[in-house]
Amino acid sequence: MRFAKSGDGDFIQRIIHHKFHGFVHSTFNRTINIQCLDRGDLYTLACKGIDNAPNTLIIDLDHFEETDIWVNDVVSSDHPVLLIANKMSITMNGVKNWNCELPKYPSEADVLIMNVSTMKQYINLHGNNSRIERAFKSGNPFDDEMSRMLHERTQLLVSELQNKRISTAITHATSLIGLGPGLTPAGDDFLVGLFTVFNIENNRSFLHQSFCEEVVLHAKALTNEISYMALAKAAVGQVRESISDLMEALFRGSEEELLLALDRVLAIGSTSGTDIALGIVAGLEMNK
């Protein structure tokens, strides 16, 4: 029997009080995605050391490598236990509930302005070769074209949002979905960062929430199911704990707190963390 350490409160309640029926959708070394049958939503089981996230349960396991869990294994619940075929049982006894609560926009912007400037410099130095930041020439035609399109489309999106031309902004945002070679394409990651800012209360861009929802309506057919879930959740202000912590550090943290939080975000995926961070910067700079 495995123990759930912490997780998304709604997911935990579902396991404890309702029936969960699904199957294993995809497996990785340190995470497993499961798809529930009734709504088709994806949920994630993650190993310890990974941060809390929407629809995610963190369990007391270092990796899934020797668990013999396969895609299509049946997942069910027998409250308060989540069962993966006859291969793993995870009890919710003692689990810590987590719910994503984004911090409010600060009334005084001095710390934020300074932190955004620091964050930009830090991404420049320590970010992971994002194709969004600048169009680069690698000599590989596919990479160069991908980079050109990402750079151009993010610039157009930001410009349209700054000029409050929402319908063309939606078109440009949609043209970013699924763009990028990774599991969560760079375009999607950038939008996750942008959506995070647009869901901050008291932010001048807070009104762009409907923009997020509109963009997500187009997203399902344009990207894979794993990335879609992250986008759909971010559109309603539900993001990973490390992203939420970064927002808090940006608004109220010291430089040291900011860089600690930023390092955790930059460590997400290959370039995903950097692309998310760039989306956050773009969103915050619209408030200037």
Place this chain on the structure above:
Amino acid sequence: MTVQVLVKPNTYIDSVSLMSLSTKANQIEIVEQAIIAMGTEMNKEVIRNVGLMTPEVESAKTSDLVIIVKAASEELCEDAFESINELLTKKKDSSKGKSEVKYSTITSAVHGTPEANLAIIAVNGSYAPREARKALENNLHVMLFSDNVSIEDEIQLKTLAQEKGLLMMGPDCGTAIIGNVALCFANAVRKGNIGIVGASGTGSQEVTVRIHEFGGGITQLIGTGGRDLSEEVGGIMMLAGIKALEEDDATKVIVLVSKPPAPSVEEKVLAQIKQCKKPVVVWFVGGNEEKVTQAGGHFAKMSKEAALKAVLLAGADESKLNKRALNLPLIEEVRAKLNPQQKYIRGLFSGGTLCDEAMHIAMEKFDNVYSNIQRDPEYRLKDVRVSQDHTFIDFGDDQFTQGKPHPMIDPSTRIERFIQEAKDPSVGVIVMDFVLGFGAHEDPVGAMLPAIIEAKQAADEEGRHLEIIGYILGTELDSQNIEGQINKLLASGATHASSSQNAGLLAREFVVKGE
């Protein structure tokens, strides 16, 4: 420069591994350019912009991993894919310490592994005969998985194999189990004492899994190729296969599987059965019982019957077998739910022989049975995109697979057709197969599931019951987890048929009116 594409359906690799793989692929010496990315519309746009778009890339889905290689020649592209696949496999197997040696030519493979006695050829159809010939000349049996091999080449290769006392399996029926190893499309089944010679792919797979379910096992499954029993090829490999199994001490019973053979070839096969010292079960779809019995063979009208006869001849105790009789109360229940207008069956199959079997079962009670594989031109669909009365479609037939992967790998064409058929108020039953096993889609039921749920909901809203029958061809030893696939199917509200034969019978009986 040549561009080749490999689409891996529903393949998720974490971003870090994907980037590392992409970098390594571009470092392979013979590779001009390699692209590894998910098949999203926007990534396709980038691919189009750099001039590497192909029909395979165009049809990739957002959950598919697309691998594109540009190299100086087709042969170098094939070599590059081998290397990329090796990198992918290495990634998967790194924890288990597995490694394998890669050879770029058949000759070097023969030198490097002198104990090997079989080659699987799966290169492009225009190069396949040359490679198959090289293998035969090196005294290797051949499993030719490639399609688009001309019948002239097939005859030449099979004649050469015959002269050398070798087997030349395939093309156009990509199944075999040799020494308990599944090749191309095949299922994981128990080792036993029944040998099969099959000229039809899914038909042979069906017989192996039914034998396994009845507690029996397989010595060898020799896939002869779909055209072997044609007038032109003359059954060269079926005759060689029967002889090989007759000489094999482990084989006690032989089963022959085929779509209807050419009459002159059928005669030759029956003549050989007459001489054979071992019992031979013959399942030729739509075959003639009298001729088989006269030749001393054991006639089977359907697939399950062929498997049952084989295990009984091999020594199984009939009283202990679960024959999985038809669920008669279910038939009554479904008939009562269908309204009088819901008269027709629509069979949507990825397996050609499974389609043929269900179609022949329907033809026993109905005259108006149409298909893209009907032998009677009067009942062949004029337009394969439009169904007529009872319609059975084989999505593995050439009309549907040109420039596209086989539906056992890529189910998209069938999903579109399913949605179309589900809206037709004259349809009572839709019957489908889901093929598991080596080489097949990782989650065939899952790929169809959203469409099934949506179709059933839409029919409910219109006040009609839509009956969907799914047959999952596989065993508990197959990697796809058959139990999980069945559970998914049942959770969608579909009916699960326990065999191809039962799927055909249930479909037919559900729409019978007034009995």
